[in-house]
Amino acid sequence: MTDSPPFDLDTQPMRRRTRARAGFAVAALVCCVALVIGMAFLLLKEIDQLNEADSDNLQWGLSQADVEFLRFHLALEQARADHALLDDMRQRFDIFYSRMATLSRGDVYVGMRTAPGFEQTQSLIMDFLNETVPLIDGPDPDLIKALPHLAEEADKVGETVRAMSLSGLIAFAEISDDKREGLVHTLFGGAAVLAMVFAGLVLLSYALYHLFQLAEQRARDLREAGERTRTIVATSPDAIVVIDDAGTIREFNPAAQAIFGYSRNEARYRNAISLMFPREDAAKLRAGKLHFFEDASYSEDYEQRFEITAIDRNWRRFPAEFSVARAEAGPLLIVYVRDISRRKSSENALKDARDKALAGERAKAEFLAVMSHEMRTPLNGMLGSMQLMHDQQLNDKQNALLERMEYSGNQLLNLVNDVLELSKFEAGKVTAEHRPLSVAELLEGVVETTSPLAAANGNVLRWSWLGSPQDHVIGDQRRIRQILLNLVGNAVKFTRDGHVDIEVEKLGDGKGLEFRVIDSGIGISAEDQERIFQDFETLDSSYARQAGGTGLGLGISRRLTQMMGGEIGVESEPGEGSLFWLRLPLVFAAGAVNRPDAAALPLPVKMRPLNLLLVEDNEINRFVAREMLEKEGHTVSEAVNGAAGVELAEAEDFDVILMDISMPVMDGPEATRRIRASSGASARRPIIAVTAHALPEEIARFREAGMDRAISKPIDRKALLAALAEVTGQAAPTPEAPVLVPEPGTGPAGRAQLLDEERLGILWSGLPPVERGKLMQRFLAEMDSVIPSIAQSDPDAEDGPAGPPAHDLLIARVHQCAGNCGTFGLMGLREALAQIETAGKRGDPINRVELVALITLWQRSRQALTTWLAAQQADTEDTGIPTS
Missing domain, CATH: 3.30.565.10 (Histidine kinase-like ATPase, C-terminal domain)
Incomplete structure (x- = not known):
């Protein structure tokens, strides 16, 4: 059997190149025809543009500007005569303003705006409009006062509007002339393009003739290239193995001999899979990844790259990269093999280095988080102290220095907070809410x-x-x-x-x-x-x-x-x-979130007297709730914490239990779980959660603990009675109003009013006259003590060796104080406290400056409350409530 020379080449590449050049010639001819068609289309388009010019729209817009100005001027004169027509005048002004804005920014008027006369008149009109906008948008008295002057200015602008319209029409006429000249230039250009196309066709014909002459020369060059290719294959650093359709090796280049350890004569005519892969893997490879090595019926072009374990003559296993392609001449596979042992070793080293780098990044992120947290503690203390210094008697120079210090401190605090936020992302602790x-x-x-x-x-x-x-x-x-x-x-x-x-x-x-x-x-x-x-x-x-x-x-x-x-x-x-x-x-969402107003709830039907258990640690809140309930004929037993509530619920059969959430000794959810788990007298009675502030996920936990319903503090009488009627089966279920959860970071008091006089009036009218003064005095005294204590707290203080965490104690005091403020209508202070509580519960930073700002907000709220009380008691005896 005579072997053919290794890696013989045929003339197919030459034929491919000839076909490619012929295809290029045809493509060039098609391009020329397309160019001629494109020029014709361009000419038709420009002619159509002249036929479909938007002169009507432009002229209408200019004339409409005159009309809108005259309507505005007429409305102005009518408003001077009848001030009730001010809104009509404002509407006419807005329409004229819109029309001028269209002239200033509309694409149709781009060409006119470059005309000097049009631009100057338009600028004068816009100056008049911009100077008039504050009057139009301002209060009616100021506008009425300015009407005479506005009428004078409008008279002056009238001529300018007409001049603008005239200059615009002149400019449009010039633009139309330019378009016609452009069409003529386009026609000349089209003629030039046609001449170039003709010249190109001549050159293309010559090129085709020249290609025919070069065909023989190309064939000779290809044969020489084949010789060079054989040399390249012989010197290739990668193994090149040619396999026939039976899986037999037909060629084995020197690099393959070096990698596998077989000579060319030893490797040829042996089965490729048996020679290059471990014996125990051969059957699996024939049926799987390398099935096409021995499949004579597999005639599709094939190309694949994969990594696999190979074996050499000395039974050394090594990772190899195989790249397989099907040859065009005959059913042959060209297999490129590369020993990637060194690369794999380098990849493993890189993986180890990457793991070490990631560990370093995690350590850096943890370090940033710790340092940012530690830096915020002294920064908050500094900023809080600066806030307190504003209450001292300082001269102008000291105030200026203090403001610079506060600005620098806030900048540094923002930087620390940004780094802390970044560290949260790096640690994967930030998730989206829905x-x-x-x-x-x-x-x-x-x-x-x-x-x-x-x-x-x-x-x-x-x-x-x-x-x-x-x-x-x-x-x-x-x-x-x-x-x-x-x-x-x-x-x-x-x-x-x-x-x-x-x-x-x-x-x-x-x-x-x-x-x-x-x-x-x-x-x-x-x-x-x-x-x-x-x-x-x-x-x-x-x-x-x-x-x-x-x-x-x-x-x-x-x-x-x-x-x-x-x-x-x-x-x-x-x-x-x-x-x-x-x-x-x-x-x-299909519509607004269902947030029923408790004040809009209808009063329930007269209920039978109920035996109620009120579990509440705050004395003021207990007093208010008890007065509301006893006034309706209900009997109320009180417990000052969750543990006491559990004892009473086990000993006595109550109709309903009203359960506060945040309490000392035992909180409301834990007390509810113990009541439900016991066999006491009230184990299966309805339990209503009463809380001033809770996140949605906390409301869900209240229900999981066994609570039937939740109502919000400050307690609204209608909402309370409706809830009692529902849980006792004396009324149909009503929508449940959510507990207020303001978003943190909007600043003290956000947009809430300082004092809700309506809510305070309801509380005042519902209290016995003999108890009003005592209750108010007790509330003011408690707030005078608690607010400064909260303001001086350190939100980042380390926990002591015993007792609850300092952060939890602060949030508990804020929660209790917010509930009291809501009861007495101090909605601004309540919202500021609720924002601090929300931030604390969500794990966000609590700003020391916001804590200190509570003092000023309490002083303002206190003054508003005492002023309101003084007005209520103007015709009665002094209640003894301190006013400062």
Whole structure:
């Protein structure tokens, strides 16, 4: 049997190249025809544009500007005569303003706006409109007072409006002429293109003829290339093995001989699988991964890369990388084999190094978390002390130094909080919540929080819906608010005397919302737009240096967005402002979250007298609840903690048990579990949870403990009686009002009113006259003691050797104080305390400054309360309530 030379080549590559060149010629011809058609289409398009010019729309828009101005002028004159028509005048002003805005920004009017006459008159009109906007949007008295002057200015602007319209029409006529000249130029260009196409066809014909002449030369070159290829194969560092359709080795290059230890003559005509792989693996490989090695019927082109264990002549096992391709000439497989023993060893070393690096990263994250937590303790103490120093008599220089100290301290505290937030992400301790929220309320809160900084920089801050509003969604309100505050905060910091707009729109697929924060600030270059989302990255600009920052805000925002399954990005041009967008997959709620107002509940039918057990540790709350219940004819037994409540419930059969949640000795959930687990007299009686503040997951735990229903403090008489009627079967079930859980971080008192006089009036009228003064005096004395104690607490203090943790003690005192404030209508103070409690329960940092601010808020609330009490007692004797 005569062997053929190794790795023989045929003329198929040459034929492939010839076909490729012929195909190129055909493609070039097609391109030429397409170019001619394209030029014809372009000419037709320009002609159509001349035929379909939007001159009617443009002329109508200009004339409509005159009409809207005349209507506004007429409405102005009518408003001067009849002030009841002010709203109509405002509407006409808004329509005229909108029309002018369209002329300023509409694409149709781009050409006219470059005309000097049009631009000058338009600028004068817009100056008049912008100067009038504060009057139009201001109170009616100020607008009425300014009507005469406004009429004079409108008379002056009338001529300017007409001049603008005339200059616009002139400009449009010039633009039309330019378009006609452009069409002529296009025709000349088309002729030139046709000439070029003809020349190209001539050249293409010559090229085809030249290709025919080169065919023979290419064949000779290919034969020479074949010789070079055989040389390359012979010197290749990778093993190259040629296998026929029976799995027999036909060629075995020198590299294969070196790797496997067989000579070419020893390897040829032997079975490839038996030669190159361990004997015990051969059967499995034939039936599995390498079935195509010996499959003569397998005729499809095949290419595969895989790693497998091979064996050499000395039975040394080694990891090898196989790359298999089917040859075009005959049923042959070309197998490339590489010994990757060294690479595998390097990969294992890299894995070990990676594991060590990850361990180092975890250690770094833990170190950052510990250090950030430890640094916050002295920082909070410093900032709290500075807050207290504001109450001292300081001169101007001392006040200025104190403000600088507070600013620097807050900047450092923000940096520490950012690092702590980053460490939480690194530790995987941040998860998304899914709760109902109102988008409008969320954005109103963001605007309210950032408005002071925006006003300080001379910016206009506003938000709006695009498209149909979708206010009620399910999502993580706290995290979305954190992201938007970061984006809006950056926008107002890097914008001066401009505008910051927040837009929200439903995504096109209907599966979420897109928030956009648009500013007219300094902008961001393209090369910096990805870098700003990296940790500790800040941009070097005058505004950036002035505003400062840690460079962590956008990095944390991206992490929060990805955690919620969304996307965040930016579009910007230097000097043209920025647009940050946030897309979140949110579930749309069918309507507003059911939050029934207890005051709107109907009074239940007259109930039979009940024997009730009230478990409450706060004396004031016990007194108020007892008075409400006894006034309805019910009998009330009291327990001052959960343990005492369990004893009474086991000994006596009560109709209903009212159970407070946070109590000393034993809390409400634990007391409920013990009552349910016992065989006492009241083990199966209804238990109603009474709490001033609880997270949704805590309400679920109350029910798991055995509580039938929950009502909120301060106790509303209607809600209390409705709950009693429901659990005793004397009334149909009613919707359950949720317990107030304000979002943390909105500052002391948020947007709640300082004193709810309606709620306080209900309490006052429900108390016996002889008890009112004593109860109020006891409440004021208790708050005078508790509020300073809370304000001076250290939220990061280390726990003592015995007793409850310091953090838990602080949250318990805040909870009790919030309940008392709600009872007496101090809603602003109650909300501030509830925010602190929410942060504590969720594990978020408690700001020392917010604790200290409670003192000032209590003083204001106390003054409002004593003023209200003085008004109630104006015609009666002095109650003995201290007023300071």
